[in-house]
Amino acid sequence: MSEQKPIQIFSNSDENIGVNVIKSPVKLTILEMLRDRDMEFDEIVSNTGKSKSTVSVHLKSLRESGIISYKVHPVDNRKKIFYLNSKYIGSVDVSEPKEIEETSADYLIKNIVEEDAEFSTLLFHTLKAMLIQEGINIDPILQSTGNSIGRSIFDILYDDDLDVFLSNLADFWQRKGLGNLTYKVGQIIKITTTDCFECGLLPKTGKPACFLDTGILEGLFTEFFKLPVSVIETQCYTMGDEKCVFEIEPMAIKSN
Numbered sequence: 405m406s407e408q409k410p411i412q413i414f415s416n417s418d419e420n421i422g423v424n425v426i427k428s429p430v431k432l433t434i435l436e437m438l439r440d441r442d443m444e445f446d447e448i449v450s451n452t453g454k455s456k457s458t459v460s461v462h463l464k465s466l467r468e469s470g471i472i473s474y475k476v477h478p479v480d481n482r483k484k485i486f487y488l489n490s491k492y493i494g495s496v497d498v499s500e501p502k503e504i505e506e507t508s509a510d511y512l513i514k515n516i517v518e519e520d521a522e523f524s525t526l527l528f529h530t531l532k533a534m535l536i537q538e539g540i541n542i543d544p545i546l547q548s549t550g551n552s553i554g555r556s557i558f559d560i561l562y563d564d565d566l567d568v569f570l571s572n573l574a575d576f577w578q579r580k581g582l583g584n585l586t587y588k589v590g591q592i593i594k595i596t597t598t599d600c601f602e603c604g605l606l607p608k609t610g611k612p613a614c615f616l617d618t619g620i621l622e623g624l625f626t627e628f629f630k631l632p633v634s635v636i637e638t639q640c641y642t643m644g645d646e647k648c649v650f651e652i653e654p655m656a657i658k659s660n
Contacts, residue, residue, distance in 0.1 A: 409433075410495040410541070414471050414488075423493060424469050430454060430462050435488070438472060442487040497539030529605050536607060543615040550619020551626075558627040569628060570595075582617075583648075593652040595621065600648045603641045612637035614648050621650055629654045 409432045414424045426432055433452050437443055443451075449459045463486060466472045471490045477483035535542060561572040570587045577585040583599040603613040612618075618635050625633045631654045639649035 410497040410539070412436075412495050413493045415491040415493055416470060424471050424490065426471070428462065430458065431466060434459070434462060434466065435471070435492075438486060438488050439492055442485050444477065445484055445486065448486065492544050494540065494542040494544055496541070528601070532602075532613075533606060536609070546615040547619035547622070550616040550621075551623040552619075553616075554620040554623020554625075555627055556623075557620075558624055561624070562628070566628070573624065591653070593625070595650045595652065597648045597650075598646070600641060603648065606642050608644055609642050610644070611642060612640040612648075613642040614640060614650075617648070618650065621652060625652050625654070631655060 412426045416422045449456050472486055473489040474484040474486045563569045574585040582601045583597045586596050588594045602616050606613050614637050622635045634653045636651050639645040
């Protein structure tokens with residue numbers, strides 16, 4: 405018996421308020437592919453392993469829901485290229501939830517309450533740990549939220565000297581209780597944080613967990629360089645590391 409895919413959640417397109425919840429395994433496979441890149445119909449058929457008629461039915465349903473759309477191939481107008489037309493919000497793993505230590509009262513009292521942490525830290529940690537326990541992934545929302553925060557605080561941290569800008573960021577990080585931040589400038593900017601507020605007490609999942617931080621850095625450095633930036637978390641407390649490391653690199657604009 406194959407493992408059930410996590411349910412995916414997408415925002416409604418246009419001016420509709422609400423979300424679309426996708427459970428169909430075939431639709432989930434199609435959407436996973438389209439989250440990576442736009443694809444032609446025949447390519448979708450080949451990668452799903454389903455018949456053309458089956459794929460066509462699912463594509464029609466996804467189009468009618470406003471989750472995907474298509475454009476005509478620029479060279480061959482008989483072909484359609486499908487793409488996501490709505491925002492991926494997150495997913496829910498419907499497998500049976502298991503209680504994790506990081507949500508227990510004893511753990512919270514020992515690691516947060518007795519350490520006299522701010523209530524906001526307790527709230528954020530408990531919420532995120534509970535979401536992990538219940539199989540709910542809102543990482544895209546956290547990253548988008550962080551991006552908005554980063555753009556909002558950019559002006560108060562900005563200096564046209566990159567080193568000064570980074571020094572301002574490190575000072576801000578510490579003053580706001582987000583952890584200790586150091587940096588190394590090269591072709592790729594490497595930012596290291598210790599005592600991370602976002603993930604320091606989360607369970608060890610083997611995957612990076614600092615999507616709010618990632619979004620903040622993405623927003624800040626997109627504004628600084630006036631270019632899209634790639635922000636990748638290469639080390640994290642949830643991966644068993646004793647620090648979180650982010651690699652930031654401006655991305656070249658592709659010419660048409």
